Amino acid sequence: MADILIQAAALHKSYASGDAVVKALDGVDLVVERGAFVVLSGRSGSGKTTLLNMFGALDRPDCGTLTLAGQDLLAMSAAERARFRLRHLGFVFQAYNLIRVLNARENVAYVLQLQGMDKKQRFASADRWLAAVGLAGFEQRRPDQMSGGQQQRVAVARALAAAPDLILADEPTANLDSHNGESLIALMERLNREEGTTFVIASHDPTVIAAARTLVTMQDGRIEAVNHL
Numbered sequence: 001m002a003d004i005l006i007q008a009a010a011l012h013k014s015y016a017s018g019d020a021v022v023k024a025l026d027g028v029d030l031v032v033e034r035g036a037f038v039v040l041s042g043r044s045g046s047g048k049t050t051l052l053n054m055f056g057a058l059d060r061p062d063c064g065t066l067t068l069a070g071q072d073l074l075a076m077s078a079a080e081r082a083r084f085r086l087r088h089l090g091f092v093f094q095a096y097n098l099i100r101v102l103n104a105r106e107n108v109a110y111v112l113q114l115q116g117m118d119k120k121q122r123f124a125s126a127d128r129w130l131a132a133v134g135l136a137g138f139e140q141r142r143p144d145q146m147s148g149g150q151q152q153r154v155a156v157a158r159a160l161a162a163a164p165d166l167i168l169a170d171e172p173t174a175n176l177d178s179h180n181g182e183s184l185i186a187l188m189e190r191l192n193r194e195e196g197t198t199f200v201i202a203s204h205d206p207t208v209i210a211a212a213r214t215l216v217t218m219q220d221g222r223i224e225a226v227n228h229l
Contacts, residue, residue: 039201039211087164109125149183
């Protein structure tokens with residue numbers, strides 16, 4: 001029997017835009033199994049980022065049900081959702097979101113510090129994950145001393161360091177050239193295979209879409225198709 005990580009049913013979300021109401025999600029149903037490599041595809045405004053934010057406990061639907069790792073996200077308080085994100089989720093953003101004054105090791109170790117891990121252990125873990133993403137020797141470099149591709153690899157190492165159930169990535173290749181974008185997706189695929197980490201990635205990049213093992217196509221806040229490749 002499949003081990004279900006995410007179960008979403010009848011998710012609706014609307015936003016006011018001037019005098020109009022925009023339906024960001026319009027009755028979304030989706031199941032994601034542990035170990036999956038899922039890409040949410042669709043043009044801007046299709047709802048993929050909104051759905052990613054729901055999975056990341058960063059936003060709440062107007063109605064519907066949503067469980068992740070057996071936990072009812074919609075029954076949680078804001079504080080409970082923050083603790084859940086810290087323990088169960090990793091994030092990779094389009095703009096890297098690294099702390100500019102910290103070096104690569106410190107950026108990766110930061111989430112482990114929030115979890116209460118002692119300094120020696122968290123730095124050892126950070127170095128291991130930097131090596132895993134091909135950045136051994138870059139531990140002391142600050143973000144402004146690295147290329148965009150290298151910064152995004154630090155972001156992936158940071159997301160993986162806390163051993164999350166799920167990594168969520170929103171347009172992770174958008175600020176990268178084609179070579180670095182392909183390299184990043186190959187890295188994510190390898191970590192998915194070797195570590196069993198579940199990835200859900202929102203993207204309209206053809207390189208990312210081609211890597212999907214499950215491709216979810218969205219349009220106008222609805223899921224148009226789910227293809228297992």
